[in-house]
Amino acid sequence: MPTTTEQVLTEEEQQAHFDALIEADQRIEPRDWMPEKYRKTLIRQISQHAHSEIIGMQPEANWITRAPSLKRKAILIAKVQDEAGHGLYLYSAAQTLGISREEMTDALIEGRARYSSIFNYHTPSWADMGAIGWLVDGAAICNQVPLCRASYGPYGRAMVRICKEESFHQRQGFEILYELSHGTPEQKQMAQESVNRWYWPSLMMFGPSDDASPNSAQSMAWKIKRFSNDELRQRFVGMCVPQFEALGLECPDKDLRYDEETGKWILGEIDWDEFNAILDGRGPANTDRIRNRRDAHEEGAWVREAAVEYARKQRERQRFAA
Ligand SMILES: [Fe+2]
Ligand SMILES: [Fe+2]
Numbered sequence: 001m002p003t004t005t006e007q008v009l010t011e012e013e014q015q016a017h018f019d020a021l022i023e024a025d026q027r028i029e030p031r032d033w034m035p036e037k038y039r040k041t042l043i044r045q046i047s048q049h050a051h052s053e054i055i056g057m058q059p060e061a062n063w064i065t066r067a068p069s070l071k072r073k074a075i076l077i078a079k080v081q082d083e084a085g086h087g088l089y090l091y092s093a094a095q096t097l098g099i100s101r102e103e104m105t106d107a108l109i110e111g112r113a114r115y116s117s118i119f120n121y122h123t124p125s126w127a128d129m130g131a132i133g134w135l136v137d138g139a140a141i142c143n144q145v146p147l148c149r150a151s152y153g154p155y156g157r158a159m160v161r162i163c164k165e166e167s168f169h170q171r172q173g174f175e176i177l178y179e180l181s182h183g184t185p186e187q188k189q190m191a192q193e194s195v196n197r198w199y200w201p202s203l204m205m206f207g208p209s210d211d212a213s214p215n216s217a218q219s220m221a222w223k224i225k226r227f228s229n230d231e232l233r234q235r236f237v238g239m240c241v242p243q244f245e246a247l248g249l250e251c252p253d254k255d256l257r258y259d260e261e262t263g264k265w266i267l268g269e270i271d272w273d274e275f276n277a278i279l280d281g282r283g284p285a286n287t288d289r290i291r292n293r294r295d296a297h298e299e300g301a302w303v304r305e306a307a308v309e310y311a312r313k314q315r316e317r318q319r320f321a322a
Pocket of ligand 2: 137169
């Protein structure tokens with residue numbers, strides 16, 4: 001016999017309650033009923049986001065041992081550690097939707113999960129640490145600030161803290177590039193060369209154009225997503241233009257112009273074939289990224305085993321004390 005009002009609600013009534021919460025800009029929490037598609041969409045999005053944070057540690061970790069000074073090394077270590085933290089908040093948020101950490105990790109290391117295409121490029125130059133912070137973390141901020149208001153509570157709350165740290169990442173990247181672009185001609189050239197490589201892939205981070213992005217409309221109706229891919233890309237370009245000037249670097253998009261009439265940026269052609277090839281696993285570093293993650297997971301097995309054993313002993317101790 002049902003004991004709470006919740007149990008006697010029909011599926012239609014639960015759906016109506018969910019719709020009303022979304023309509024009123026209220027948060028959906030893990031205890032709330034939610035449509036299965038909403039849950040699955042969030043699991044996909046949050047886990048992909050978590051994987052991106054963790055895989056995203058690799059291109060920059062490449063430079064920790066070769067940073068040009070102790071100060072730069074300390075900043076880079078802090079930044080890469082932040083990304084590990086972001087991955088952990090996000091895996092935890094995804095777990096509240098009923099998927100386990102193991103399932104998500106297995107999908108990643110077996111090559112079944114997606115993560116942001118941007119992390120499949122190599123980082124051959126120190127200036128790449130600047131370009132990644134400025135452009136990649138900068139694009140991430142544009143994407144993520146609206147996610148702080150995502151309808152799913154644990155996701156939105158994780159994003160608030162992540163965004164604060166991303167601002168630091170963007171600043172430190174900009175500062176690396178500023179120093180280089182105001183240094184020797186060779187240093188300035190190094191900064192320009194790196195920005196030339198990272199600019200277009202950072203625009204791809206917003207995903208395909210709105211008309212080629214089938215899931216976007218539903219995510220916007222559910223208030224997971226607040227702005228379309230193209231709107232966010234516009235915002236990012238608008239943010240970059242004055243910063244290119246401050247850096248004294250050239251924007252690699254020679255066709256970029258501002259259309260006064262529509263108030264929009266007209267961008268040059270984005271190479272979506274390159275984007276799709278990377279998503280299909282054919283980017284410059286896809287294989288390395290997954291292999292490194294798998295190796296790190298295997299090498300870390302003893303840490304997980306020790307933690308489980310420690311937790312078991314703690315529980316036993318508590319039982320004896322009781
Ligand atoms: Fe991050
Ligand atoms: Fe970041």
